Amino acid sequence: MTLLMNRPQDAFGPLLKSWRTRRRLSQLDLALDAGLSQRHLSFLETGRSKPSRYAIRQICEALDMPAAERDIMLMSAGFAPQSAHASWSDDVRDAVTTSIAHVLKGHEPFPAVSIDRIWNLQQANASAERFFAIAGATGDPNLLREIFSPGPLRSNIGNWPEVARALLRLLDLEVARRPHDDAAKALLDDLKDLPGVAAAIADRPKAHPAPVLSIHFTIEGAELRLFSLIATVGMSMDATLDDVRLETLLPADEATRRWFADLSP
Incomplete structure (x- = not known):
């Protein structure tokens, strides 16, 4: 598999908004599903706040994102992709x-x-x-x-x-x-x-x-x-x-x- 992309580290907000829009969720709906506050989610979309790995995991699960897209979300926020930590024996x-x-x-x-x-x-x-x-x-x-x-x-x-x-x-x-x-x-x-x-x-x-x-x-x-x-x-x-x-x-x-x-x- 070729995992795409060197995403710029300020791309998380636009990616988050894109996926939320694709799933037809309001900020409030997604915040409730992800266990976050609407204010925090809004700040993540606008770039006023930086996400933690925990917040990204919660958001990705709420959006039901494929594993490769979750890796892209992590990389866009400056984290190593999840798959890099799951090296197989x-x-x-x-x-x-x-x-x-x-x-x-x-x-x-x-x-x-x-x-x-x-x-x-x-x-x-x-x-x-x-x-x-x-x-x-x-x-x-x-x-x-x-x-x-x-x-x-x-x-x-x-x-x-x-x-x-x-x-x-x-x-x-x-x-x-x-x-x-x-x-x-x-x-x-x-x-x-x-x-x-x-x-x-x-x-x-x-x-x-x-x-x-x-x-x-x-x-x-x-x-x-x-x-x-x-x-x-x-x-x-x-x-x-x-x-x-x-x-x-x-x-x-x-x-x-x-x-x-x-x-x-």
Whole structure:
């Protein structure tokens, strides 16, 4: 993960006001939720008072901010980010990595991957490696670029415009969730500039969307239907762990289920 920014140390007040506005809270509402006085909160926004680490923690919890954004708030007030104090031991890091690998392996014979917040590939089970190789993936470490870039994989997705709109919506939500994530914003802009993406965005379906988006692949003459489940690490207070996403692809029909069963060695 690249944690953005060397924020100037006088940026806390504007950041606080920005987040409060995003959450549609008055100063009084936020002060009550954070256990602070409205006067103190007002002074923090205007820069008349400097926040303590305790006050920042209370405010971030009241605003339900992602871990990386909490780090940015701390840095904007001149403090070291929380994640810098949460250095992992080798045992803990190995346990997390092993646990993720266990979940991915347990999903076989269907594809499953571990990705970061902007879909950079971290781990993949054997089924995902085999499937994406057959489907025409080029090996780009970013799965969104892989799917959006013209090429065999994109051509093998029969409902690619629908998939592209759904994935862009997910990335849009990630940008909204972490408004200071320059890497996510840059990726979103790059994807929108790729051939065919603007037309896909403009082509709004007239029918009511299905409750779950299925991805329609045509692989070596087989028609496959998959849908995706994305999980995150619950209750994470660390920016690195907060980035982790587990995406599992599941068969949407019996023919797809049998195809993957046959693909398994």
